[in-house]
Amino acid sequence: MEIILAKHAGFCFGVKRATQIAFEAAAAANGDGTYTLGPIIHSPQVVRRLEEMGVKVLRDLSSLEKGTIIIRSHGVTEAEISAALAKELRVVDATCPFVKKAQEYVKELSSQGYDVIVLGDHDHPEVEGIVSYASGNVHVVACGRDIDPLPKMKRIGIVAQTTQSMEHLQDVVSAALTKGTEIRVYNTICDATSVRQNEARDLASRVDAMVVIGGYNSANTRRLAEICLEIQPNTHHIESDEQLCAPWFAGCAKVGITAGASTPKWLIDGVMERIAALVEDKKD
């Protein structure tokens, strides 16, 4: 049986960078008084490894008076950064540079008097962070239809959650054109998502089983699993190798593997080894 790993499976640039920054900060502090605000990335395994190094995950800063706070790849709200600085905590910013761009664009558009529209999932931490940089009106929309109830606006600024699709952005911009005279769009979509999705689509059509690896709290991994499932019914979304079942691979000539942007390489390697072992066991 052949196991094929998608070329761009796993860590994207921003996640790789954030993870590296977090492990370096943890090592430097010997884990002492080091925290992340929310999980550093949407990978339970990476979070656990950091915890083993003494890095604790905080839900908010209320109880923290000193130490190092690492800002997660998805970013946090402007108020949270301000609070951390006001408490004179040491802030290590691991926000993905592409997310940071989106935050900066919202701040710029808002300060220039634009009503801001953010295309994204309104309860996603990345979107909550981006939205917080608006000083004036701001609306979160998931699609063009969400624009319909909005009032007419003079100047509309639009940015997108970095993991959104181009089709969604086109839909939202088309709707916004009916609402205002000036529309200024910053396309903050990161290519990594569409590249990974296109690869998954292609791979799923060429194999007899697909395994998608990543946290159940990772939106981009869930989307990858949906895409693969549409093409290959024998698709399974797992968080770790312990969830693998031998019957999934019975009679399969080819098994495809992909992983979300926050899935570490060692986890992918582990899954691949375990699948190979499961298939070997069956042979015995």
Added chain:
Amino acid sequence: MEIILAKHAGFCFGVKRATQIAFEAAAAANGDGTYTLGPIIHSPQVVRRLEEMGVKVLRDLSSLEKGTIIIRSHGVTEAEISAALAKELRVVDATCPFVKKAQEYVKELSSQGYDVIVLGDHDHPEVEGIVSYASGNVHVVACGRDIDPLPKMKRIGIVAQTTQSMEHLQDVVSAALTKGTEIRVYNTICDATSVRQNEARDLASRVDAMVVIGGYNSANTRRLAEICLEIQPNTHHIESDEQLCAPWFAGCAKVGITAGASTPKWLIDGVMERIAALVEDKKD
């Protein structure tokens, strides 16, 4: 037989204003040394009336050394305005304020370093005028497909010929989103066009014959005629009442009338009277 005139048939705001300015300028100068650069509006009859008052239509300014030059409703190029001023001609600007806005937006976008895309008919005088205000790269496109061969651009500014449709603008903006990171759109489409088209569509579906009045060189009149023809095969585009034929109205209970944005009221009135007379003649 009932003759129904569309509510918004004929002169739009910009054409009414330009015609008024031209007749006032002609009257003030007693027609002496007064010119328009191209036809003041796309109505042969209005142009002829102005000619009877001594206002001549020039193709360019090369032969003109003194006098008053009236800038037509569609506007002219920046170079032509500059040439007129350099020759110390008296410039009477009858450019439609909505077209002027589009010219100003192109100038602003271009000076701020945007590559400019103008949605419009590349050989229409309005578009030629708008485009001339770009100091950097500028592309005229008729639809989204025209964007495909363009290179990647960093910042894209988009404006539209005032008579374009919202669907065309949405199509072009969607395509432009794949070409650059920042897209800044000024929606310079004038509602008058869509209002007149929607009325024509409605009227054509309720009558037994449609008459569309306006110059054959008027793009918006031709578009009106096309729209009506799709719904009512007994549709006729005429420039004046002399072209009316009695058989068009044989057996008709209702006749609908609409007219392009540059068709004067007296021309519409004349057509309506003539249709009534033709039908009366038949009865005798």
